[in-house]
Amino acid sequence: MMIKNTPQGYLIYAAMAAMLIAFVASLLKRRRTANAIYLLSSVIVLAALVYRGIHVKHWPMQNLFEVFLCLGLIYPVSLFCRKFLRVGAEPADMLIGFIVLFPAGFVFSAEPQQLPPALQCWLFAPHVGVYMASYAIMAKATVQAVMAMAGKARPADPDLVDYEEGTYRIVSMGFPFLTLGLILGSWWGKLAWGDYWGWDPKEMWSLVTWLVYAIYLHVRAVYGRKRPRLTGGLAVLGMAAVIITLLWVNLSRIFSGLHSYAS
Amino acid sequence: MAEQTSRGMTKGRLRKAVLWITVFFLAVLAALSVYSAFLGSSKATVFFNSPPLAVFWILLALLFAAGFFTVKSLVKRPALFLCHLGCLLVILGALWGSQDAHQLRARHFGSTKVREGMMKIHEGHRENRLYSADGTSTVVGELPFELGLDDFWIEYYESKGQLYSVDSNDVATAVTAEPGKVLDLGEGKPKIQITRAFKNFKIMIDGDRRIAHDAGGSNVNPALEVEITLPDGSKSGGHYVFARGFGGHGFEYEGLFLGYRYSGPSQISDYKSALAVVEDGEVVLRKTIEVNDPLHYGGYDFYQTGYDQQRGHYTVLSVTSDSGLVPVFIGYFFLCLGVIWQCWLRHLRPGKAVSA
Numbered sequence: 267m268m269i270k271n272t273p274q275g276y277l278i279y280a281a282m283a284a285m286l287i288a289f290v291a292s293l294l295k296r297r298r299t300a301n302a303i304y305l306l307s308s309v310i311v312l313a314a315l316v317y318r319g320i321h322v323k324h325w326p327m328q329n330l331f332e333v334f335l336c337l338g339l340i341y342p343v344s345l346f347c348r349k350f351l352r353v354g355a356e357p358a359d360m361l362i363g364f365i366v367l368f369p370a371g372f373v374f375s376a377e378p379q380q381l382p383p384a385l386q387c388w389l390f391a392p393h394v395g396v397y398m399a400s401y402a403i404m405a406k407a408t409v410q411a412v413m414a415m416a417g418k419a420r421p422a423d424p425d426l427v428d429y430e431e432g433t434y435r436i437v438s439m440g441f442p443f444l445t446l447g448l449i450l451g452s453w454w455g456k457l458a459w460g461d462y463w464g465w466d467p468k469e470m471w472s473l474v475t476w477l478v479y480a481i482y483l484h485v486r487a488v489y490g491r492k493r494p495r496l497t498g499g500l501a502v503l504g505m506a507a508v509i510i511t512l513l514w515v516n517l518s519r520i521f522s523g524l525h526s527y528a529s
Numbered sequence: 530m531a532e533q534t535s536r537g538m539t540k541g542r543l544r545k546a547v548l549w550i551t552v553f554f555l556a557v558l559a560a561l562s563v564y565s566a567f568l569g570s571s572k573a574t575v576f577f578n579s580p581p582l583a584v585f586w587i588l589l590a591l592l593f594a595a596g597f598f599t600v601k602s603l604v605k606r607p608a609l610f611l612c613h614l615g616c617l618l619v620i621l622g623a624l625w626g627s628q629d630a631h632q633l634r635a636r637h638f639g640s641t642k643v644r645e646g647m648m649k650i651h652e653g654h655r656e657n658r659l660y661s662a663d664g665t666s667t668v669v670g671e672l673p674f675e676l677g678l679d680d681f682w683i684e685y686y687e688s689k690g691q692l693y694s695v696d697s698n699d700v701a702t703a704v705t706a707e708p709g710k711v712l713d714l715g716e717g718k719p720k721i722q723i724t725r726a727f728k729n730f731k732i733m734i735d736g737d738r739r740i741a742h743d744a745g746g747s748n749v750n751p752a753l754e755v756e757i758t759l760p761d762g763s764k765s766g767g768h769y770v771f772a773r774g775f776g777g778h779g780f781e782y783e784g785l786f787l788g789y790r791y792s793g794p795s796q797i798s799d800y801k802s803a804l805a806v807v808e809d810g811e812v813v814l815r816k817t818i819e820v821n822d823p824l825h826y827g828g829y830d831f832y833q834t835g836y837d838q839q840r841g842h843y844t845v846l847s848v849t850s851d852s853g854l855v856p857v858f859i860g861y862f863f864l865c866l867g868v869i870w871q872c873w874l875r876h877l878r879p880g881k882a883v884s885a
């Protein structure tokens with residue numbers, strides 16, 4: 267646990283505070299205020315990212331500090347889901363925003379690093395970028411899945427779809443990003459290491475994640491909307507795999523792998 | 530009518546059965562992947578290329594193919610067709626490009642292509658031998674052409690370091706070590722301006738004049754020339770602060786302590802090898818490769834992977850066969866297209882009615 271006494275740190279703390287305030291405001295049924303503060307928090311996260319990018323002179327997606335900072339930019343996902351998919355649950359997104367900013371603010375070092383040769387590739391930003399997008403989206407899907415598993419049929423707002431359908435729509439939104447992330451990573455591996463697949467732990471976990479969501483889609487194709495607990499459980503399992511892919515491989519020293527840049 | 534319904538039901542059942550078998554296979558693959566994550570990449574590579582796993586891959590490919598024959602929607606709906614055909618192509622390409630497939634082709638069709646190897650080429654020399662990728666000196670094959678190394682070099686990040694001062698309370702103030710930058714110690718304290726930066730500081734004696742100059746080369750004696758402005762406004766120039774310090778001492782002037790923290794040997798930004806492909810004694814292609822930018826020639830890809838760490842006289846390349854790559858990458862393309870079509874364009878329409 268460390269506090270960052272830098273402009274970078276202050277921006278992160280401000281964004282975290284705004285996420286929390288927005289969350290509390292939405293609990294108090296102040297939807298408009300909550301939304302405005304939520305938007306503000308995302309503007310601050312964006313500012314923190316731009317600041318970081320200028321500071322380190324590359325896309326801020328190299329280490330876990332930068333990755334978690336990127337994940338804080340969840341507002342566009344909330345907006346898209348409400349406008350196009352009729353899925354709400356923004357208060358949960360605010361909490362997710364707060365939770366993912368926490369490691370950026372307090373756990374991971376913001377010591378700037380230069381890009382080692384293997385990371386200097388145009389595929390670097392798109393590969394990590396689509397993964398960040400998919401993770402933020404799948405985190406939102408998890409909330410819908412948990413609600414569906416808890417036996418809640420639908421949100422109070424009649425404009426919104428029920429939780430089972432919400433899970434399916436959001437997983438459908440996130441799965442192509444996950445697929446793109448995997449394929450761009452594989453392409454990059456081909457360029458950097460000579461093989462499009464290296465069988466290293468980080469790759470294996472991201473394959474597992476992708477497979478779990480593929481299983482979700484197929485089980486959903488069998489049962490449709492009839493088994494929300496089963497399909498919801500698979501979506502939650504997918505998120506567990508995401509978290510392991512993102513964190514465990516980096517933090518634990520259990521595996522010896524190629525993907526050690528992010529540690 | 531009744532017959533149609535019953536056929537519909539068997540179709541439905543068949544689709545369900547295929548889906549469940551699919552779920553089973555995907556779950557097995559996921560479980561094996563989790564297991565292999567604990568093995569580390571080199572053991573996992575061996576594991577996934579072992580004979581039982583080869584059987585698994587072939588069964589998976591057959592399952593995809595069987596899906597096309599049994600579930601009509603997989604063929605009729607272009608999005609689903611692309612998703613699944615993409616996966617099938619990736620598996621087939623990977624099988625074709627595997628170590629075993631290379632060996633089978635060598636044994637039965639006289640192919641001389643090897644799946645992978647390493648090359649070590651000295652500057653000014655040519656080479657066509659491929660060594661085992663495990664780092665031993667076993668020769669695993671020979672290229673039908675030669676590769677020459679014209680030059681190998683390493684590029685570094687520009688590293689500037691910092692000029693710093695420590696006051697009596699041990700509080701440090703620092704500024705990037707660049708000409709023009711000013712280290713301002715605050716009200717009533719001196720200001721130090723950097724007037725010149727030397728990578729390799731040397732003194733030249735010209736008659737009785739001593740001239741500081743930058744001898745260039747790598748950072749042997751980095752130094753900064755500074756001009757100090759005292760609180761009373763008096764300026765004093767021509768002072769030198771050394772990174773290495775003479776005898777480890779810093780710089781002191783009128784109670785002011787200055788240091789130059791040089792970032793040390795800077796981080797490597799790239800390794801580059803200027804290669805020439807030689808066929809029948811003639812150079813047919815030249816390319817400078819670097820990490821992330823390999824050379825493709827004659828069915829192989831050549832990657833920058835290592836170098837002579839002592840003297841930088843040779844380069845180490847890893848070499849991989851390109852067999853099976855085309856289906857794999859076409860498969861990737863189809864998979865992306867199909868998944869986006871299926872998941873985004875079909876489902877994600879604003880206000881779309883809740884699906885059944």
Ligand code: HEM
Binds near residue numbers: 483544555592600868
């Ligand atoms: C990991 C590889 C696979 C991926 C990425 C994949 C992807 C998909 C996707 C995205 C769908 C549509 C689900 C939906 O939108 O609700 C689907 C459906 C389906 N998949 Fe796969 N699939 C894979 C493997 C397989 C395999 C091995 C089979 C076996 C033949 C298979 C058979 C089917 C069938 C029968 C459907 C349902 C089609 C329908 O709704 O009529 N899939 N798959």
